[in-house]
Amino acid sequence: MRIPTWMMDSWNWIDQRTGASATIAPIMDHHVPRNAKWWYVFGSATLMFFILQITTGICLALLYVPSAGEAYQSLIHIDTEVPLGWMIRGIHGWSSNAMVLMMLIHMCQVFLHGTYKFPRELTWIVGVFLLFGTLALAFTGQVLRWDQDSYWGLGIGAAMMGRIPWIGPEVVNLVIGGPIIAGETLSRWFSLHVFVLPGFVILMVGLHIVLILKNGISEMPEPGAVVDKATYREGFEQRMKTSGVPFFPEAAKRDMIFCGLMLLIVIGLAFFVGPFGPLGEPDPTMINTNPKPDFFFLWIFAILALLPPSIETYLILASPVVIVAVLILLPFISNEGERAPSRRPVAVITLVLLVTILAALSQLGVTTPWSPKMDAWTSDTTPRQFVVGRSPTELQGAILFQYMQCRNCHELAGIGGQRGPELDDIATRMTRDQLIRQVQQGGGNMPAFGKNLDSAQTAALAAFLQTLTPDGEHKAVIPAVKGDYPDWN
Amino acid sequence: MCDCNGPVQDCGKTTRRGWMFRIGTGLLSIGAMLAATPIVGYVFSPAARKFAESWIDLGSVEKFPVGETTLASFRNPGAVPWDGYTADIPCWVRHIEKGDFQVFSIHCAHLGCPVKWFAQSRLFMCPCHGGVYYEDGSRASGPPPRGLYEFKYKVIDGRLRIDGGRLPTLQQSP
Numbered sequence: 251m252r253i254p255t256w257m258m259d260s261w262n263w264i265d266q267r268t269g270a271s272a273t274i275a276p277i278m279d280h281h282v283p284r285n286a287k288w289w290y291v292f293g294s295a296t297l298m299f300f301i302l303q304i305t306t307g308i309c310l311a312l313l314y315v316p317s318a319g320e321a322y323q324s325l326i327h328i329d330t331e332v333p334l335g336w337m338i339r340g341i342h343g344w345s346s347n348a349m350v351l352m353m354l355i356h357m358c359q360v361f362l363h364g365t366y367k368f369p370r371e372l373t374w375i376v377g378v379f380l381l382f383g384t385l386a387l388a389f390t391g392q393v394l395r396w397d398q399d400s401y402w403g404l405g406i407g408a409a410m411m412g413r414i415p416w417i418g419p420e421v422v423n424l425v426i427g428g429p430i431i432a433g434e435t436l437s438r439w440f441s442l443h444v445f446v447l448p449g450f451v452i453l454m455v456g457l458h459i460v461l462i463l464k465n466g467i468s469e470m471p472e473p474g475a476v477v478d479k480a481t482y483r484e485g486f487e488q489r490m491k492t493s494g495v496p497f498f499p500e501a502a503k504r505d506m507i508f509c510g511l512m513l514l515i516v517i518g519l520a521f522f523v524g525p526f527g528p529l530g531e532p533d534p535t536m537i538n539t540n541p542k543p544d545f546f547f548l549w550i551f552a553i554l555a556l557l558p559p560s561i562e563t564y565l566i567l568a569s570p571v572v573i574v575a576v577l578i579l580l581p582f583i584s585n586e587g588e589r590a591p592s593r594r595p596v597a598v599i600t601l602v603l604l605v606t607i608l609a610a611l612s613q614l615g616v617t618t619p620w621s622p623k624m625d626a627w628t629s630d631t632t633p634r635q636f637v638v639g640r641s642p643t644e645l646q647g648a649i650l651f652q653y654m655q656c657r658n659c660h661e662l663a664g665i666g667g668q669r670g671p672e673l674d675d676i677a678t679r680m681t682r683d684q685l686i687r688q689v690q691q692g693g694g695n696m697p698a699f700g701k702n703l704d705s706a707q708t709a710a711l712a713a714f715l716q717t718l719t720p721d722g723e724h725k726a727v728i729p730a731v732k733g734d735y736p737d738w739n
Numbered sequence: 740m741c742d743c744n745g746p747v748q749d750c751g752k753t754t755r756r757g758w759m760f761r762i763g764t765g766l767l768s769i770g771a772m773l774a775a776t777p778i779v780g781y782v783f784s785p786a787a788r789k790f791a792e793s794w795i796d797l798g799s800v801e802k803f804p805v806g807e808t809t810l811a812s813f814r815n816p817g818a819v820p821w822d823g824y825t826a827d828i829p830c831w832v833r834h835i836e837k838g839d840f841q842v843f844s845i846h847c848a849h850l851g852c853p854v855k856w857f858a859q860s861r862l863f864m865c866p867c868h869g870g871v872y873y874e875d876g877s878r879a880s881g882p883p884p885r886g887l888y889e890f891k892y893k894v895i896d897g898r899l900r901i902d903g904g905r906l907p908t909l910q911q912s913p
Contacts, residue, residue, distance in 0.1 A: 305881040318821060318824075319820070319822060360876065369787065405846060411907075412911060413910075417911040418909065422906065426906065429790055430815055431825060431906060432815060432819070432825045433819050510745075532825060534853075537829055539853060555869065620869045622865075622869055624855060624866055655860040697879035698879070732819050
């Protein structure tokens with residue numbers, strides 16, 4: 251294909267005045283290691299999704315109304331009435347998830363390959379800023395959805411801020427833009443999401459790329475190829491001259507293939523699955539809600555349920571500081587030496603542990619076994635095998651068991667809440683006296699029901715619980731008084 | 740001898756160039772500070788705002804049956820017209836005996852999720868992390884570090900009024 255002369259002339263005219271090709275050519279031609287292959291595509295994919303976020307974000311800003319009274323309706327309008335509005339929201343949502351995912355994989359690769367070592371320390375540190383900038387964009391974006399999850403999610407964030415010593419209340423009011431979550435809160439978070447944070451991330455992306463161009467793309471780690479400050483730069487530059495390949499098109503072609511594939515997946519998800527929410531209207535008086543964050547924050551949600559209350563405040567306040575400090579200090583703690591994962595067992599084990607912990611916590615965040623199942627007492631009926639053949643007192647206990655919302659925290663035959671232990675075989679573990687004590691006084695994370703049940707009700711409940719033994723298993727007894735229990739054989 | 744061609748070098752004596760540079764720096768600094776004052780004040784003002792007591796009407800005392808705990812809601816006293824749904828704040832009203840009330844914030848003391856009242860077991864339960872409270876608002880079990888937040892209330896001319904409008908957190912009463 252020949253480019254028409256008028257086009258070439260126009261380009262030359264612009265180029266002579268801007269020096270564009272003199273700026274772009276070294277970037278396109280700069281040499282990258284020959285062995286930089288499929289491991290190196292994740293950073294490019296993150297950037298591509300960020301550009302997609304900006305583009306679709308501008309589209310959404312055309313119609314989104316950042317007003318607490320109208321944001322929800324404007325999203326419904328975009329979803330249902332604007333041609334392809336649902337698709338733009340779908341792409342923005344799925345692409346944000348993809349951006350976080352690509353960024354995390356990129357970060358794991360950089361960590362695993364020891365790429366953060368000399369002379370790329372600053373590239374890593376800027377990357378850490380990008381990590382927090384991107385996560386902040388994800389969280390603020392979730393707030394702009396302005397549905398029930400968003401409203402109560404803000405409340406959770408505010409409650410965490412409220413624990414900061416001395417200035418907690420002031421920080422809360424600053425973050426929510428007033429004494430309570432309302433109109434000013436959304437405006438504040440809107441300007442963070444569309445002005446402050448994207449500006450910050452654009453700046454950091456620029457710096458990240460400048461640093462990459464200055465220090466070059468790292469080679470694939472080889473066991474024995476140690477980083478030594480005295481010789482690394484010279485050796486790297488020499489190797490790039492002799493065995494490097496130009497970034498465009500040699501390395502870029504893999505980026506293009508991978509980015510193209512990822513783009514197809516995100517567009518496909520947006521098309522077939524559609525946009526995220528908005529879920530319920532952000533009406534605080536509708537309290538039958540079970541707020542949950544988006545998936546990349548589920549692990550925090552899980553930690554907050556599992557921490558012992560006595561150390562919770564300290565961990566909520568100290569751990570972000572520690573995490574940021576460790577990430578920023580990492581390239582100084584380990585600055586030279588081996589880069590190959592096979593020679594860095596501690597790094598590999600650390601990464602495997604971190605990924606496992608985060609995945610396990612996220613999984614728990616999906617199932618939330620610590621939450622009472624608020625409607626179990628009305629929706630999960632007592633399974634038949636637990637009522638058949640029971641005496642009237644025991645049946646009265648079974649009714650109380652349901653009526654007093656015990657099912658919200660206790661499972662029978664695997665149905666019900668998981669906050670407390672499953673009670674299918676409780677009679678094999680606790681005697682009648684222990685059951686009565688537990689019901690009346692509570693303890694071990696169970697409320698006391700002493701004030702709410704009279705003695706006849708407690709006795710009926712204990713009688714029912716005493717029937718909960720699997721076939722052929724003994725009931726719990728106190729050995730010293732074994733003679734008192736005729737069914738002990 | 741020294742070279743006085745640089746813009747800032749004053750070589751121990753005051754040159755016209757040196758003066759202009761200093762005046763430029765000074766004027767810009769004063770200007771920047773004058774511009775920064777309203778910007779910082781504007782952005783940070785919510786942190787410093789003081790809130791006056793406001794006795795918000797929850798309705799006639801008759802609305803709340805004695806011995807029961809019921810959901811009520813009130814209009815945020817600082818509401819602006821574009822608050823929409825969020826101007827209405829829910830709370831739990833416990834009418835203990837004639838004229839004796841407890842008004843609880845809906846927010847769990849753990850992390851602020853909305854607690855729900857279960858009249859049968861006489862417990863408040865939180866859907867987020869499993870905090871549970873007794874009917875008097877005291878902590879029963881789970882992660883909350885304290886009982887439910889309580890509003891100050893008054894009964895004036897047969898109407899229940901509370902002092903509210905602030906998001907309660909561990910160091911800020913509702």
